[in-house]
Amino acid sequence: xxxxxxxxxxxxxxxxxxxxxxxxxxxxxxxxxxxxxxxxxxxxxxxxxxxxxxxxxxxxxxxxxxxxxxxxxxxxxxxxxxxxxxxxxxxxxxxxxxxxxxxxxxxxxxxxxxxxxxxxxxx
Amino acid sequence: xxxxxxxxxxxxxxxxxxxxxxxxxxxxxxxxxxxxxxxxxxxxxxxxxxxxxxxxxxxxxxxxxxxxxxxxxxxxxxxxxxxxxxxxxxxxxxxxxxxxxxxxxxxxxxxxxxxxxxxxxxxxxxxxxxxxxxxxxxxxxxxxxxxxxxxxxxxxxxxxxxxxxxxxxxxxxxxxxxxxxxxxxxxxxxxxxxxxxxxxxxxxxxxxxxxxxxxxxxxxxxxxxxxxxxxxxxxxxxxxxxxxxxxxxxxxxxxxxxxxxxxxxxxxxxxxxxxxxxxxxxxxxxxxxxxxxxxxxxxxxxxxxxxxxxxxxxxxxxxxxxxxxxxxxxxxxxxxxxxxxxxxxxxxxxxxxxxxxxxxxxxxxxxxxxxxxxxxxxxxxxxxxxxxxxxxxxxxxxxxxxxxxxxxxxxxxxxxxxxxxxxxxxxxxxxxxxxxxxxxxxxxxxxxxxxxxxxxxxxxxxxxxx
Numbered sequence: 001x002x003x004x005x006x007x008x009x010x011x012x013x014x015x016x017x018x019x020x021x022x023x024x025x026x027x028x029x030x031x032x033x034x035x036x037x038x039x040x041x042x043x044x045x046x047x048x049x050x051x052x053x054x055x056x057x058x059x060x061x062x063x064x065x066x067x068x069x070x071x072x073x074x075x076x077x078x079x080x081x082x083x084x085x086x087x088x089x090x091x092x093x094x095x096x097x098x099x100x101x102x103x104x105x106x107x108x109x110x111x112x113x114x115x116x117x118x119x120x121x122x123x
Numbered sequence: 124x125x126x127x128x129x130x131x132x133x134x135x136x137x138x139x140x141x142x143x144x145x146x147x148x149x150x151x152x153x154x155x156x157x158x159x160x161x162x163x164x165x166x167x168x169x170x171x172x173x174x175x176x177x178x179x180x181x182x183x184x185x186x187x188x189x190x191x192x193x194x195x196x197x198x199x200x201x202x203x204x205x206x207x208x209x210x211x212x213x214x215x216x217x218x219x220x221x222x223x224x225x226x227x228x229x230x231x232x233x234x235x236x237x238x239x240x241x242x243x244x245x246x247x248x249x250x251x252x253x254x255x256x257x258x259x260x261x262x263x264x265x266x267x268x269x270x271x272x273x274x275x276x277x278x279x280x281x282x283x284x285x286x287x288x289x290x291x292x293x294x295x296x297x298x299x300x301x302x303x304x305x306x307x308x309x310x311x312x313x314x315x316x317x318x319x320x321x322x323x324x325x326x327x328x329x330x331x332x333x334x335x336x337x338x339x340x341x342x343x344x345x346x347x348x349x350x351x352x353x354x355x356x357x358x359x360x361x362x363x364x365x366x367x368x369x370x371x372x373x374x375x376x377x378x379x380x381x382x383x384x385x386x387x388x389x390x391x392x393x394x395x396x397x398x399x400x401x402x403x404x405x406x407x408x409x410x411x412x413x414x415x416x417x418x419x420x421x422x423x424x425x426x427x428x429x430x431x432x433x434x435x436x437x438x439x440x441x442x443x444x445x446x447x448x449x450x451x452x453x454x455x456x457x458x459x460x461x462x463x464x465x466x467x468x469x470x471x472x473x474x475x476x477x478x479x480x481x482x483x484x485x486x487x488x489x490x491x492x493x494x495x496x497x498x499x500x501x502x503x504x505x506x507x508x509x510x511x512x513x514x515x516x517x518x519x520x521x522x523x524x525x526x527x528x529x530x531x532x533x534x535x536x537x538x539x540x541x542x543x544x545x546x547x548x549x550x551x552x553x554x555x556x557x558x559x560x561x562x563x564x565x566x567x568x569x570x571x572x573x574x575x576x577x578x579x580x581x582x583x584x585x586x587x588x589x
Contacts, residue, residue, distance in 0.1 A: 013381050013385070014461050015381070015382060015385040015413070015416070015417050015420065016381065016384055016385050016388070018385075018389075018413060019384070019385040019386075019388035019389040019392065019410075019413060019417070020388055022388075022389060022392035022393075022396075022406060022409065022410045022413070023388050023389075023391055023392035023395065025392075025406070026392045026395035026396050026399075026403075026406065026410075027395065056377075058500055058501070059501070083376070083377045083380040083381055083384065084373070084377065104380050104381065104383075104384035105380065105383050105384035105385075105386070105387035105388065106384070106387070106388075107387070107391065108388070108391030108392070108394075108395065
C-alpha cells in the first residue's frame with residue numbers, strides 16, 4: 001500500500017463515516033468523506049484511489065453512483081458496504097463493477113484486505 | 124330437512140285426511156301457490172343479505188328466476204318443468220295436526236310459544252304426524268330418488284333428521300312468522316350431504332297447514348366456493364402478515380446494524396491506534412468515545428423500536444407537556460443534530476397541564492421529530508423544528524412545524540394510513556401508530572402543509588382538570 005493512497009468514503013450515516021475514517025487512517029490511508037453520492041460527484045477535486053460507498057442513501061444510491069463513476073473513472077476500484085446484504089443487491093453491485101461487497105458490520109481485517117487489493121500492497 | 128337413510132322404506136302415502144293424494148295434481152296446485160307465495164319470499168330474499176353471508180347474490184338469482192316464472196305465469200300456471208329448470212325442489216307437506224294445535228291455542232288466546240316450551244313432548248308427537256304428500260321432479264334430481272313414491276310418506280320416516288330442525292319450524296309458526304328460512308343439510312340417497320337453503324311461506328289457516336309448500340335450493344357449490352374463498356383469504360392474510368413482519372424486521376435490522384457497525388469499526392480503529400509502535404492515544408480515545416456514543420445510539424434505536432411496537436398499557440397521568448416534549452427530544456437528539464435541525468419548544472402562557480401516558484406521548488413526539496428531521500434532509504439551512512403548545516378549548520394543542528419540503532395535498536391524509544410510506548426504506552407505520560396513540564388519549568392528530576414551505580403536524584390532548 002502506498003501511504004499516500006486516498007480513499008473516498010460515501011455514506012449518509014455520519015457515525016459510519018467517522019468510524020471508517022478513523023479505521024482507514026489507522027491503516028495509513030488518507031481519507032475523504034462525503035455524505036452523499038451527489039456531493040462526491042460534485043467535488044471536482046475528488047480523485048481517490050479507491051471508493052468505499054454505502055448502497056442505501058437518500059437521493060442517488062450506491063449502485064447509481066457506481067454507474068455514474070464508471071464513465072468518468074472506469075478503473076477506479078469500488079468497495080460496496082451495506083446493511084442490506086441481499087444476494088440481488090450483491091449481484092447488482094458486482095455487475096456494476098464493484099471489487100468487493102461487505103456487509104455492515106465488518107471486521108477491520110476484512111476491509112483492510114479489500115483496500116490492500118484495491119490500491120495494491122498491504123501494510 | 125336433512126338425512127334420508129330410510130328413503131327405501133317409504134310408507135304407503137296417505138294424506139292427513141285419509142285420502143290418497145295424487146302426485147302431480149298437488150304439484151300443479153302447488154306451482155300456482157308458489158307463484159303467489161314466492162312473491163314475498165323472492166322480495167324478502169332480495170332484500171336480505173345479512174342473515175346468510177352472500178345471500179343477496181344467491182337470492183337475487185332465485186328472485187329473478189321466480190320473477191321470470193311469474194311473468195310467464197300470468198296466463199298459465201307455472202309448470203313443474205319450470206321449477207325443475209330453475210333447480211328448485213318443492214316438497215308439499217301436510218302439517219294439519221300441527222296447525223290444529225297452534226290455531227286452537229291461538230283461538231284460546233294462549234301463548235303458543237310458552238305452551239310448547241311447557242310441553243316439549245309435543246314436538247316429537249307432532250313431528251310424527253307431518254307427511255310429505257308430493258314432491259316435484261326437481262326433488263328427484265336433488266335427492267337421487269328414481270320415483271316420487273320413495274319420497275312420499277311420514278316426514279319422520281323419510282327425513283329422520285328433520286326432527287333436529289322441527290323445533291325451529293314450530294317456533295317460527297308459534298311466533299306467527301310470515302316466512303321460514305334456514306340453511307340445512309340434506310343427505311342424498313347416495314349418502315352425499317348437500318347444503319341447502321330451505322324456505323317456506325308459513326300458513327295462516329288450517330288449509331294452509333295441510334298444504335305447506337317447502338322449497339329447497341341446493342347451495343352446495345356456493346357454500347364450497349365460500350369455503351374456498353375463506354381459505355384463500357386466510358392464506359392471503361397470513362402472507363400479508365408474514366410480509367409485514369419481514370419488512371418490519373428488515374427495517375429494525377437496518378436501524379440496529381448501523382450503530383453496531385460504527386461500534387465495531389471504531390473499536391477496531393481504537394485497537395489499531397493503540398497497537399501502533401507509537402500508540403496514538405488521542406485517536407484511540409476519540410475512537411473509544413465514539414464507541415460509547417454509537418452504543419448509546421443503538422440503545423436508543425432499541426428503546427424507540429420497543430416504544431413503537433409494544434402495546435404497553437395506557438396509563439394517563441397529569442403532566443407538563445413541555446417537559447414531556449423535551450424528554451422525548453433527548454431520545455432523538457443525535458438524529459436531530461445529524462440532520463442539522465434546530466429544535467425550539469415553546470408553550471404559550473396559560474397552557475394547562477395535560478392528561479397523558481408519558482411513554483406514548485414520547486412515542487408520538489419522537490416520531491414526529493424524526494419525520495421532521497427527515498423531511499428537511501434536502502432543505503437548505505437553517506433547518507428548524509418549532510414545537511408550540513397552547514390551550515385549545517378543553518384541550519391542549521401541540522404543533523410540530525418543520526421547514527422541509529412539505530407534503531403534497533394528495534398525500535396529506537394518506538400519510539396516516541398504515542403501511543403508507545413516502546420513504547424508500549420506510550414501512551409506513553409511524554404516523555399510523557402516532558394517530559392511534561393520540562386518539563387513545565381522546566385527542567386528534569392531523570397535518571397541514573404548504574408545499575415547499577414545510578409541514579405542521581397538530582395533535583390535541585385533553586387538559587388536566589384545573
